Each structure stands twice: as C-alpha cells, then as structure tokens.
C-alpha cells in the first residue's frame with residue numbers, strides 16, 4: 001500500500017477513536033482538537049519540524065483516548081474524587097498507550113503515556129522527571145485548555161487567572177519552565193485577559209495565524 005493511502009486510513013481510524021472517546025466523555029469534545037492546535041502553535045514558536053508538528057496535532061486528538069477505559073461515573077463525577085477514584089483516572093495514560101500501540105509511532109505513544117508526568121517527579125503514571133520535548137509541549141497546552149473549559153467539577157477560569165496560576169514561582173504544575181515562559185507569552189495575544197471565555201464550541205484557532213506567520 002502506498003504511504004499516502006496508509007496515512008489516510010490511519011487518520012480515519014484516529015477519527016473513529018475520537019468519536020468513541022467523545023461519546024464516553026462529552027467534556028472531551030473540542031478539547032482534544034484545541035490541545036492539538038495550541039501544541040502546534042507552541043511548536044511553531046520553537047521551530048519544530050513539520051513531522052513533529054504533525055505528531056503534536058495527532059497527539060492532541062488522541063492523548064486522552066485511554067479515558068474510554070475509565071468508569072464514566074468517575075469521569076463525570078461533579079464533586080471531588082476519592083483516592084480510589086483518582087487511582088482509576090490515573091490509569092488512562094497506560095490504557096491509551098495500549099490502545100494506540102498497534103497503530104502509532106513511538107513519539108505519539110510517549111505523549112499518550114507521559115502527558116501527566118511532571119518535571120518535579122510528582123506526576124503519573126511513573127513519576128519520572130525527564131521526558132521528551134513533545135510531551136513537555138503538549139502537557140502545557142493540555143492544562144491551559146482544561147482550565148479554560150467548563151468541567152463537571154468546576155467552571156472555566158478567566159484567562160488572566162490561569163496565566164497567574166501557571167506562572168507561579170512554585171511552578172504549580174511541574175512544567176518545563178522555559179517552555180512555560182514561551183507558552184504564556186504566546187497566550188497573551190491569543191487570549192487577552194478581557195476576552196470572553198470560550199465555550200466548548202469556540203472558534204477553531206489556526207496554527208498559522210496564531211503563529212503570527214512564524215513557521216517551522
């Protein structure tokens with residue numbers, strides 16, 4: 001089979017997987033695509049290659065696919081989680097890795113498995129402190145979009161508040177500090193403080209426009 005045909009078929013499989021995830025977790029609708037687009041925007045700032053940007057876009061849509069395996073009563077629980085429930089949620093990176101292993105290249109598998117790790121070792125599933133650049137890029141976009149979206153357990157936060165939270169001297173989320181600086185600088189003109197919050201159907205950002213003409 002020709003490479004282009006293989007790629008088209010793979011993308012169709014990805015679309016089916018996302019559809020399944022969005023049925024299992026409606027709050028994911030739109031989130032996956034926005035995480036991909038925001039990751040690509042930061043990737044453009046960093047001068048990543050076209051191949052790396054493609055991986056980020058696909059990983060944005062697929063990184064939470066393992067939530068298919070988590071009990072929906074836990075995923076949709078409006079209140080705080082018990083320790084056991086949180087332990088269940090923490091399995092989704094490994095579930096996702098196992099789902100995607102037959103289909104995806106290693107970089108995308110790494111992102112799926114490691115997107116909740118932290119550079120201070122307080123992340124999961126393995127508590128590692130050293131992991132690939134593409135993982136470190138996507139995890140910042142993932143948290144930004146999660147905080148700026150409505151969830152069953154809390155309302156979306158205003159952009160200025162999210163920026164202050166992420167930019168704390170304690171590095172509250174354990175991100176790569178250099179990448180965090182680059183990302184926050186990017187958000188100041190994509191998401192001004194006084195702009196109304198998006199809902200889950202907000203405009204689709206164009207990575208090219210967001211990148212201000214900067215290309216990989």
Ligand SMILES: [Fe+2]
Pocket residue numbers: 063064092115116
């Ligand atoms: Fe996740």
